[in-house]
Amino acid sequence: MPKATFRIWRGERGDGAWVDFETEVSEGMVVLDAVHDIQAEQAADLAVRWNCKAGKCGSCSAEINGMPRLMCMTRLDTLPLDEPVTIEPMKAFPHVRDLVTDVSWNYEVKKRIKPFKPRPPDAADGTWRMAQEDVERVQEFRKCIECFLCQDVCHVLRDHHKHDSFIGPRFLVHTAGLEMHPLDTEDRLADLKEKQGIGYCNITKCCTKVCPEHITITDNAIIPLKERVVDEFYDPIAKLFRIFRPKKTE
Amino acid sequence: MDRYTTHEHDVLVIGAGGAGLRAAIEASAADVNVGLVCKSLLGKAHTVMAEGGVAAALANVDDRDNWRVHFSDTMRGGQYLNNWRMAELHAREAPDRVRELEAWGAVMDRTKDGKILQRNFGGHKYPRLAHVGDRTGLEMIRTLQDHGIHRGITVHMEATVFRLLKDGDRVVGAFGYDREHGRFLLYRAKAVVLATGGIGRAYSVTSNSWEYTGDGHGLAYDAGADLVDMEFVQFHxxxxxxxxxxxxxxxxxxxxxxxxxxxxxxxxxxxxxxxxxxxxxxxxxxxxxxxxxxxxxxxxxxxxxxxxxxxxxxxxxxxxxxxxxxxxxxxxxxxxxxxxxxxxxxxxxxxxxxxxxxxxxxxxxxxxxxxxxxxxxxxHYVMGGIRVDGDTQMSTVPGLFAAGECAAGLHGANRLGGNSLSDLLVFGKRAGEHAAAWAKDHDAGTVGEDQATDAMRACLAPLERDGNGENPHALQRHLQTMMQDHVGIVRNERDMTHAVEQLADFRARAAVVAAPGSRQYNGGWHTCLDLPNLLTVSEAVARSALDRTESRGAHFREDHPAKDPSLAGHNTVVRRASDGTMEVSRLPIPALREDLKAIIAEMG
Missing domain, CATH: 3.90.700.10 (Succinate dehydrogenase/fumarate reductase flavoprotein, catalytic domain)
Incomplete structure (x- = not known):
C-alpha cells in the first residue's frame, strides 16, 4: 500500500512542535483513520478528540493543511499526498495537548443565552400547530453539530480574542434558531447588541465557508439578526415613536 | 498515594446521552442536587447518531394507532421475552415524552395540519416515528441539552467512571478520572443512575463510537447487579x-x-x-x-x-x-x-x-x-443489560438505577427501530424521578478510604508499566475481531466455547496492558481502563448465548436454528458469583397481566 506523511502538532498547553509520521493509506480513508493508525502503531498517547466518525457529533475538529475541518469527513483522496498533510489543533481556543483544545468557553456562552420560551399551547391537549414551511428556516440552524469550526475561523475570536464580548457565529446561529422559532416569545435583541457583540461581525462569511453542515450562517442567521437589532435600536422612525411614547415609569 | 477531588451530589447520573440527560432533568425538577458525568463533551453522546425517529403512538398520521397497538408491536418484536410492564409503560408514556420535547424547543417535521409528522418503520404497524429528516437524535439530544443547562445540573465533561463505590449493599458513589488532566475524582451520591449506553465496541464492525465499551454494564456487574438478556445483540x-x-x-x-x-x-x-x-x-x-x-x-x-x-x-x-x-x-x-x-x-x-x-x-x-x-x-445495539424494576428502574443493587441502552427489559429479544429514543425518554424520566425520591429517603452513606486507594492503584497500573506490556489498542482490536468471528450474527456452540476460552487469555493480557506517556489526555491509557468492562460484556454475551440453545429474535444459532418453545418462558441472567466467576442462570418471566394478554390476543 502507498504511504503518506502526516505532520502532526504535538505538545502541551501551547508548547509543541511538528512531528512527522508515515503511515499506509488505502482507498476511502479519511484523515481521522490515519490519526488512529498512528495512535495504534506509533504514538499510543497521541491526544485526539473524536466520537461518531460520521460527521454527526462535531468532536474531531482540527486544522488540516491550514483549513478548519472535521478529521472524519476529510478524505485523503481530496488532499495532495505527495507532500506532508499537516494536522494541528484549533487556534481560537486554549490548547490542551496535541490535537485537543479546551472548548469549554462555548458551553459557558450558551448558558448565558436566554432559553426557549414558548407561547401557550394552541390546542386543548397542550400541543402546538406549526406549518412545515415555517419550521424549515429554524431546522437549518438546528442542523448545527457544535463542532465550533465557525468559532475557530472567525477573526473576531481567532485574531482579536474578543471571547468576553462576542459570542461567535455558533451562538448567533443558536440565537437565530430561538428568535425565529415559530413558538418562541423571548426577546434577545438587547442582549445581542449590548452583551453578545453582534456588531463585531463584519460579514466576511468565513464561518459559512467552513461549516461542515453547510448552514448558511452569515446570510440566513447573522444578517437577519443584525437587521432585527437595527430595526429595534437604530431605526429613526421607530426612535421617533419611542421619544413621543409616554414612558411607563414616569 | 495520589490524591483525588471529592464532589457531593444527591443524585449522580453517569452518561449524558438521551437517557442520562432526561434523568438529570427529572431529578433536578425534584429539587435535589444533581451531577451529570459524561465521557465526552456534552451533546456528543451516541444519541446524536440516531437517525430515523422516536416511536410514540401520537396517531397524528394514522388515527388507528394507540398505546395498545404500540405495546403489542413491541412485544411481538421482542418475541415476548420483554419485561411486559416496561413495554406497557413505554407505550403509554412515550406520546407525552415526545410532546414535552416540543415544549422544550424541539422542531420536528410537520403534518399538513401542523402536527408532529410520523413515518413508517420496521415492525411498527402504523406510521409512528416522530422525526426531523434523518437527524432525529441530534434534535433530541440538543433539545435536552439546551433545556438541561438551565436547570442547575452540575456537568462533569470528559470524565470517565472507573468503579462504583458501596456502603454495605448500597451504592453510594463512584470513582473516576477526568480525561483532560488525568486527575482522580470521587463522587459521593445518595443514588446513582447509570445511562452509559451500549457495548458496540466489543465488535469490529459497529455503528457505535469509541465510548460504547459497556461501562454501565461492567460497573453494575462489578457492584453485584444482575445483567439480563445479554445474548441479544442487535445487528442492524x-x-x-x-x-x-x-x-x-x-x-x-x-x-x-x-x-x-x-x-x-x-x-x-x-x-x-x-x-x-x-x-x-x-x-x-x-x-x-x-x-x-x-x-x-x-x-x-x-x-x-x-x-x-x-x-x-x-x-x-x-x-x-x-x-x-x-x-x-x-x-x-x-x-x-x-x-x-x-x-x-x-x-x-x-x-x-x-x-x-x-x-x-x-x-x-x-x-x-x-x-x-x-x-x-x-x-448496533444491545437489548440486554442491567436488570431493573420496570416502574422505578432500580437495579438489583439498592441505590443503583439504570436507564436507556445499558438497562434491559423493554426490547426483549429484538428492538424495534424508533423504540430506543422513546425508551431513553420514558425510562430516563422514571429513573431520574425515582433516584431523586430514593436520595430524599436516604443519607449519604460512608465510603471507606480503601475503596478510593484501591481504585487509584488499579487506574495507575498501566502507566507504571512504562510502556512494557501489551499495547491496549492492539488488544482491543484483537478482542473485537474475536467477538465478531465467534459471537457474531450466526453463532454455534463450538465457536462460542472457543470464545469463552479466549476471553480468559484476553483477561490475562489485559492485566499487563501498558500505556506510555503522561496522564494528560492519553488515549492509550483511557483504552487500558475501558478494557475490563469490554471483557465483562463480551463474556456475558458469549455465556448467555451459549445457554440459549435455540434461535430467537436477534440471537441466531446455526446449531439450533429453530425456536424452542421450552425456552420461551425465561430470561438469561448473569451475575458475579462469590468466587468472582460469572454465573449464568434462568429467570422465569412473570405471567402476563390479563388485560395485556387480551391486547396481544386482539392484535393477532
Missing amino acids: PTGMVWPPSVRGILVTEGVRGEGGILKNKDGRRFMFDDIPDLYKDQTADTPEEGWRYVTGDKDARRPPELLTRDHVARCIVREVKAGRGSPHGGVFLDIAWIREKIRDSEAHIRKKLPSMYHQFKELAGVDITTQPMEVGPTT
Whole structure:
C-alpha cells in the first residue's frame, strides 16, 4: 500500500512542535483513520478528540493543511499526498495537548443565552400547530453539530480574542434558531447588541465557508439578526415613536 | 498515594446521552442536587447518531394507532421475552415524552395540519416515528441539552467512571478520572443512575463510537447487579460496507421507510423470498402493495424490507454467503428507484434523507439519488443489560438505577427501530424521578478510604508499566475481531466455547496492558481502563448465548436454528458469583397481566 506523511502538532498547553509520521493509506480513508493508525502503531498517547466518525457529533475538529475541518469527513483522496498533510489543533481556543483544545468557553456562552420560551399551547391537549414551511428556516440552524469550526475561523475570536464580548457565529446561529422559532416569545435583541457583540461581525462569511453542515450562517442567521437589532435600536422612525411614547415609569 | 477531588451530589447520573440527560432533568425538577458525568463533551453522546425517529403512538398520521397497538408491536418484536410492564409503560408514556420535547424547543417535521409528522418503520404497524429528516437524535439530544443547562445540573465533561463505590449493599458513589488532566475524582451520591449506553465496541464492525465499551454494564456487574438478556445483540441490517474505513457506519432504516428496497447482485428483491410466519398477515404480497404502504395507503401492508431488524440482517447474510452479494460483501439498498414513481425524486430524497445523502456523497462518493448504496449488517445495539424494576428502574443493587441502552427489559429479544429514543425518554424520566425520591429517603452513606486507594492503584497500573506490556489498542482490536468471528450474527456452540476460552487469555493480557506517556489526555491509557468492562460484556454475551440453545429474535444459532418453545418462558441472567466467576442462570418471566394478554390476543 502507498504511504503518506502526516505532520502532526504535538505538545502541551501551547508548547509543541511538528512531528512527522508515515503511515499506509488505502482507498476511502479519511484523515481521522490515519490519526488512529498512528495512535495504534506509533504514538499510543497521541491526544485526539473524536466520537461518531460520521460527521454527526462535531468532536474531531482540527486544522488540516491550514483549513478548519472535521478529521472524519476529510478524505485523503481530496488532499495532495505527495507532500506532508499537516494536522494541528484549533487556534481560537486554549490548547490542551496535541490535537485537543479546551472548548469549554462555548458551553459557558450558551448558558448565558436566554432559553426557549414558548407561547401557550394552541390546542386543548397542550400541543402546538406549526406549518412545515415555517419550521424549515429554524431546522437549518438546528442542523448545527457544535463542532465550533465557525468559532475557530472567525477573526473576531481567532485574531482579536474578543471571547468576553462576542459570542461567535455558533451562538448567533443558536440565537437565530430561538428568535425565529415559530413558538418562541423571548426577546434577545438587547442582549445581542449590548452583551453578545453582534456588531463585531463584519460579514466576511468565513464561518459559512467552513461549516461542515453547510448552514448558511452569515446570510440566513447573522444578517437577519443584525437587521432585527437595527430595526429595534437604530431605526429613526421607530426612535421617533419611542421619544413621543409616554414612558411607563414616569 | 495520589490524591483525588471529592464532589457531593444527591443524585449522580453517569452518561449524558438521551437517557442520562432526561434523568438529570427529572431529578433536578425534584429539587435535589444533581451531577451529570459524561465521557465526552456534552451533546456528543451516541444519541446524536440516531437517525430515523422516536416511536410514540401520537396517531397524528394514522388515527388507528394507540398505546395498545404500540405495546403489542413491541412485544411481538421482542418475541415476548420483554419485561411486559416496561413495554406497557413505554407505550403509554412515550406520546407525552415526545410532546414535552416540543415544549422544550424541539422542531420536528410537520403534518399538513401542523402536527408532529410520523413515518413508517420496521415492525411498527402504523406510521409512528416522530422525526426531523434523518437527524432525529441530534434534535433530541440538543433539545435536552439546551433545556438541561438551565436547570442547575452540575456537568462533569470528559470524565470517565472507573468503579462504583458501596456502603454495605448500597451504592453510594463512584470513582473516576477526568480525561483532560488525568486527575482522580470521587463522587459521593445518595443514588446513582447509570445511562452509559451500549457495548458496540466489543465488535469490529459497529455503528457505535469509541465510548460504547459497556461501562454501565461492567460497573453494575462489578457492584453485584444482575445483567439480563445479554445474548441479544442487535445487528442492524444496514451499515455502510465500503470504503473500509467507514464500514459499520449506520444507514438509517428511514431509507426503507421512505421506499428503499434491498436487492442482490442479480437485481432480485430477495426480501420477498422469506417472510416469517409471525408476520405473514402483516406483510405485502407484491412490490406494488409495499409501495402503496410507504406512501400512506392505509389498506396496504408493509413491504418485507420493513420486517424486524434481526430478520432483515439474516436475509442479507444469507444472500452474501450464497454468493449473491454486492462487490464489497454487502447487498444493494436502492432508494433512487423511486424516480419511477414520483416526480422530482432527487429533491425528495435529499429532503427526506439529507444526512444519508451527505454521508454517502462525502464518504463513499455515491449519489444515493441516482445510485444504489452497498450495505451490510453492523453491530448496533444491545437489548440486554442491567436488570431493573420496570416502574422505578432500580437495579438489583439498592441505590443503583439504570436507564436507556445499558438497562434491559423493554426490547426483549429484538428492538424495534424508533423504540430506543422513546425508551431513553420514558425510562430516563422514571429513573431520574425515582433516584431523586430514593436520595430524599436516604443519607449519604460512608465510603471507606480503601475503596478510593484501591481504585487509584488499579487506574495507575498501566502507566507504571512504562510502556512494557501489551499495547491496549492492539488488544482491543484483537478482542473485537474475536467477538465478531465467534459471537457474531450466526453463532454455534463450538465457536462460542472457543470464545469463552479466549476471553480468559484476553483477561490475562489485559492485566499487563501498558500505556506510555503522561496522564494528560492519553488515549492509550483511557483504552487500558475501558478494557475490563469490554471483557465483562463480551463474556456475558458469549455465556448467555451459549445457554440459549435455540434461535430467537436477534440471537441466531446455526446449531439450533429453530425456536424452542421450552425456552420461551425465561430470561438469561448473569451475575458475579462469590468466587468472582460469572454465573449464568434462568429467570422465569412473570405471567402476563390479563388485560395485556387480551391486547396481544386482539392484535393477532
